[in-house]
Amino acid sequence: MQKEYNFQEIEEKWQSRWEESQPYKVPVENAGKNKAYVLDMFPYPSGSGLHMGHPLGYTGTDIYSRFKRLQGFSVLHPMGFDAFGLPAEQHAIRTGNHPAEFTKQNCEVFKKQLKRLGFSYDWEREIATCDPEYYQWTQWIFLKIYNSWFDEEIQKARPISELPIPADISQAGELAIAKYLDSKRLAYMDYAMVNWCPDLGTVLSNEEVIDGKSEVGSFDVIRKPMRQWLLRITKYSERLINDLVEINWPESIKDQQRNWIGRRYGAEIDFQVKDQDLILTAFTTRPDTLFGVTFFVISPEHPLVSELTTKEQSLAVNEYCQQASKLSDLARTIENREKTGVFTGTHLINPINQQAVPLYIGDYVLMNYGTGAVMGVPAHDERDFEFAKKFAVEIIPVIIPANSEQAQQVLAKNLCWTEPGQMIAIKDPIFEELELSNKSNEIAKATICTWLETQQKGRQVVNYRLRDWLFSRQRYWGEPIPIIHWENGTITGLSDQELPLVLPEVADYKPSADGESPLSKAENWLEVICPKTGMKGRRETNTMPQWAGSCWYYLRFIDPKNSSLPWAKDLEQSWMNVDLYVGGAEHAVLHLLYARFWHKILFDLGFVTTNEPFQRLFNQGMLTSFAYKDSRGALVAIDEVKTTDSGEFIQISTGEKVERITAKMSKSLRNVVTPDEIINEYGADTLRTFLMFMAPLEAQKSWDSQAITGVNRFLKKAYSFIANRGEFVPPAEEDLQVKKSIAGLIQKITLDLENLRFNTPVSSMMEFLNNTSNLKFSKKSAGEFAILLSPYAPHLAEELWCLLGNKDSIVTAKWPSFDPQLLQQEKINIVIQVNGKKRANIEVDVKIDDELLKQMIVENLKDSLHPVSLADRFILVKNPKDGTVKLANIIVN
Numbered sequence: 001m002q003k004e005y006n007f008q009e010i011e012e013k014w015q016s017r018w019e020e021s022q023p024y025k026v027p028v029e030n031a032g033k034n035k036a037y038v039l040d041m042f043p044y045p046s047g048s049g050l051h052m053g054h055p056l057g058y059t060g061t062d063i064y065s066r067f068k069r070l071q072g073f074s075v076l077h078p079m080g081f082d083a084f085g086l087p088a089e090q091h092a093i094r095t096g097n098h099p100a101e102f103t104k105q106n107c108e109v110f111k112k113q114l115k116r117l118g119f120s121y122d123w124e125r126e127i128a129t130c131d132p133e134y135y136q137w138t139q140w141i142f143l144k145i146y147n148s149w150f151d152e153e154i155q156k157a158r159p160i161s162e163l164p165i166p167a168d169i170s171q172a173g174e175l176a177i178a179k180y181l182d183s184k185r186l187a188y189m190d191y192a193m194v195n196w197c198p199d200l201g202t203v204l205s206n207e208e209v210i211d212g213k214s215e216v217g218s219f220d221v222i223r224k225p226m227r228q229w230l231l232r233i234t235k236y237s238e239r240l241i242n243d244l245v246e247i248n249w250p251e252s253i254k255d256q257q258r259n260w261i262g263r264r265y266g267a268e269i270d271f272q273v274k275d276q277d278l279i280l281t282a283f284t285t286r287p288d289t290l291f292g293v294t295f296f297v298i299s300p301e302h303p304l305v306s307e308l309t310t311k312e313q314s315l316a317v318n319e320y321c322q323q324a325s326k327l328s329d330l331a332r333t334i335e336n337r338e339k340t341g342v343f344t345g346t347h348l349i350n351p352i353n354q355q356a357v358p359l360y361i362g363d364y365v366l367m368n369y370g371t372g373a374v375m376g377v378p379a380h381d382e383r384d385f386e387f388a389k390k391f392a393v394e395i396i397p398v399i400i401p402a403n404s405e406q407a408q409q410v411l412a413k414n415l416c417w418t419e420p421g422q423m424i425a426i427k428d429p430i431f432e433e434l435e436l437s438n439k440s441n442e443i444a445k446a447t448i449c450t451w452l453e454t455q456q457k458g459r460q461v462v463n464y465r466l467r468d469w470l471f472s473r474q475r476y477w478g479e480p481i482p483i484i485h486w487e488n489g490t491i492t493g494l495s496d497q498e499l500p501l502v503l504p505e506v507a508d509y510k511p512s513a514d515g516e517s518p519l520s521k522a523e524n525w526l527e528v529i530c531p532k533t534g535m536k537g538r539r540e541t542n543t544m545p546q547w548a549g550s551c552w553y554y555l556r557f558i559d560p561k562n563s564s565l566p567w568a569k570d571l572e573q574s575w576m577n578v579d580l581y582v583g584g585a586e587h588a589v590l591h592l593l594y595a596r597f598w599h600k601i602l603f604d605l606g607f608v609t610t611n612e613p614f615q616r617l618f619n620q621g622m623l624t625s626f627a628y629k630d631s632r633g634a635l636v637a638i639d640e641v642k643t644t645d646s647g648e649f650i651q652i653s654t655g656e657k658v659e660r661i662t663a664k665m666s667k668s669l670r671n672v673v674t675p676d677e678i679i680n681e682y683g684a685d686t687l688r689t690f691l692m693f694m695a696p697l698e699a700q701k702s703w704d705s706q707a708i709t710g711v712n713r714f715l716k717k718a719y720s721f722i723a724n725r726g727e728f729v730p731p732a733e734e735d736l737q738v739k740k741s742i743a744g745l746i747q748k749i750t751l752d753l754e755n756l757r758f759n760t761p762v763s764s765m766m767e768f769l770n771n772t773s774n775l776k777f778s779k780k781s782a783g784e785f786a787i788l789l790s791p792y793a794p795h796l797a798e799e800l801w802c803l804l805g806n807k808d809s810i811v812t813a814k815w816p817s818f819d820p821q822l823l824q825q826e827k828i829n830i831v832i833q834v835n836g837k838k839r840a841n842i843e844v845d846v847k848i849d850d851e852l853l854k855q856m857i858v859e860n861l862k863d864s865l866h867p868v869s870l871a872d873r874f875i876l877v878k879n880p881k882d883g884t885v886k887l888a889n890i891i892v893n
């Protein structure tokens with residue numbers, strides 16, 4: 001009787017065997033020369049369980065891990081949970097239940113679901129960032145950051161104990177020294193304008209604010225000054241940009257990081273305030289436009305606003321600044337927003353031509369970029385152009401396009417020219433002395449910069465868009481920041497022995513009305529007395545942001561149970577870097593930049609031996625689903641639509657025709673497919689193989705429930721091919737085509753997996769079975785097929801391996817090799833004619849492609865009396881039976 005593919009039985013059986021034999025366990029000391037550290041971006045354990053995006057990337061890494069294991073590598077493939085986070089806290093506020101319990105339950109669900117997918121994780125290394133045994137070390141790293149400073153000279157972090165203290169400060173006593181140290185630490189406190197979200201009762205980082213709303217929950221966000229913890233990531237701007245060349249990451253992600261850091265080469269230029277002994281400094285990337293300055297704008301938060309405002313203008317200026325304080329930076333810098341501003345009554349002197357220009361306050365100038373002051377050049381900057389039009393300020397062009405026709409247009413129409421070009425002749429003694437007329441604006445940039453430097457009226461500078469990382473949150477469900485504020489005004493970090501500083505129990509999880517963290521209500525925990533001096537102190541009540549735990553989890557996986565250190569140094573040395581890191585591109589600038597930053601500090605302080613954490617990064621594409629759109633553009637859920645025989649889509653309730661579109665999976669469109677549903681219906685092996693088969697892993701793709709049956713059929717066929725085969729032949733009697741095909745398959749899949757091409761091996765395996773399953777097969781070749789299949793469909797492959805009579809798990813098998821001779825193509829001889837006369841013979845592979853053949857002919861005749869080129873007409877005469885070329889005739893004029 002024919003045996004049927006019973007995926008449920010097979011998958012349960014092998015999962016329980018793996019549970020017993022632990023084939024994926026990596027001994028702690030086992031790194032060795034051939035190692036592969038393959039890492040997934042670990043999930044946040046939400047209450048709704050795994051969604052289809054999770055197994056998509058996780059299958060890719062699992063296939064790669066299995067492939068490397070079969071190749072004899074020691075593979076570290078761990079999994080854990082990014083378990084602090086806002087949803088659990090909001091759940092706690094709603095229900096009064098402890099977020100830890102809710103989180104723990106969710107982790108259990110996730111783990112069970114992940115195990116059903118047959119992933120080859122070493123579960124003994126599981127970690128959760130909210131466990132005190134884990135966050136003890138997050139706090140430990142925070143303290144290392146707190147206890148260090150950045151030495152500009154060597155561009156490295158160093159222990160704060162090595163910071164040279166200026167003599168006047170050390171004479172001023174302990175308190176002054178403490179203040180000085182605090183001002184240099186890599187973790188420091190400062191008043192910062194923060195994004196305050198009243199509904200969430202917390203401060204958000206810029207990255208967590210999207211279009212003026214919170215990323216979580218989409219609540220309004222306003223600006224407010226608050227005392228906060230910040231990490232000095234800006235000190236690492238240069239290294240974070242420069243070291244990108246060392247790592248194998250998608251260029252698009254590198255570009256996003258570069259843009260986020262936003263390195264700008266430019267100049268600071270000093271403008272004297274007219275009739276006053278005061279200087280205002282502008283940051284510009286375009287010193288070449290200095291002769292075109294017609295006004296000057298400072299930010300409403302500029303510290304000199306009141307000093308620079310005349311009595312007559314003070315009322316208007318005050319009112320304007322008040323209005324501006326209500327807007328977020330983002331709202332102020334929206335493109336095409338109508339420019340606003342107010343005149344201060346004051347004028348400034350342009351250092352290069354001594355012209356007096358009016359000084360305005362304008363909210364398009366931000367205080368936290370450059371110097372918070374802009375020299376207005378309306379002829380060459382769009383924002384300044386709009387401002388000048390609104391306030392009727394003069395527009396003086398100094399650069400025109402190199403193309404004269406274009407230049408005439410720009411001048412005739414008074415356009416704003418922001419591109420490179422050449423300098424217009426200007427009547428000015430210094431302009432003439434510098435011989436700028438008709439020079440390219442790039443030359444003018446350098447010339448004017450040098451002039452400013454020699455006159456001491458300006459200097460070249462590098463500026464970055466990156467801001468220091470706002471690191472404190474007024475939340476309960478995060479790592480407590482291990483700091484004590486003493487009553488004498490000093491602050492200290494806890495000692496290593498006092499860690500972990502465990503979250504206290506609190507009566508409720510809401511922040512206080514003024515935004516203090518819920519921890520400020522935990523009186524007993526909060527108040528401390530120094531056992532040595534008896535001084536009173538209060539613990540820091542802010543907690544760390546969710547990014548903290550994921551900044552270093554890849555290091556803990558190396559040595560997850562170490563209770564005396566975050567990781568043992570020799571293990572770190574043998575396992576790092578992460579060889580392959582896979583996750584969504586949405587983490588381009590958040591997690592991936594923060595983790596690189598922490599890693600570099602740890603590197604500087606000697607705790608890790610590599611400069612970068614993630615050697616190779618790969619982004620999985622978005623997985624979407626289908627939905628429908630009616631003629632008004634409204635979205636229609638998938639169960640409200642039927643498909644007609646002719647393939648049209650009709651809305652059932654209205655009978656109206658609708659259009660099929662791709663949309664995010666969402667409950668309201670009822671187009672969500674969960675991994676569990678699919679596993680129930682087809683099994684995990686089908687789901688895994690299908691997820692890879694759909695498209696290249698990096699591509700965006702739409703879930704198509706119908707297409708999965710094709711993959712399921714392939715696995716049934718693979719099962720039957722071995723389970724229902726009467727007998728195998730000895731290797732000597734095997735059909736040559738089987739030998740050749742399996743060799744080709746091994747070659748192809750090896751190359752594809754090495755290059756993370758996960759989709760094409762599936763079609764190659766399908767094709768292989770179709771072409772060879774009816775031929776004479778040896779057990780050896782059938783076993784090799786099972787091994788090739790095992791990264792994709794590990795349960796089925798184990799079953800087939802067992803049916804072939806193997807005693808050990810297929811996990812312990814060896815990735816097959818092949819005899820390259822089997823892949824050598826037969827040669828044929830082709831006659832070459834030029835204009836119908838025989839000129840040469842060449843020997844080529846039977847299956848040579850036409851283009852390659854043409855190139856070979858050109859090459860072959862290169863030094864002859866009758867050279868030909870690819871531009872000539874080639875007539876390839878082919879054998880009608882097998883399509884091989886017999887003769888090539890090239891027609892040369």
Ligand code: ANZ
Pocket residue numbers: 264283284285286289364365366367368369370371372373374375376377379380381418
């Ligand atoms: C004069 C000028 C002339 C400028 C010109 C540009 C073009 P990116 O490349 O985005 O960094 N700027 C400087 N500080 C600013 C601040 N705090 N808020 C808003 N804008 C500010 O832009 C650098 C340019 O942004 C600077 O160069 C300055 O305008 C403006 F034809 O100076 B520029």
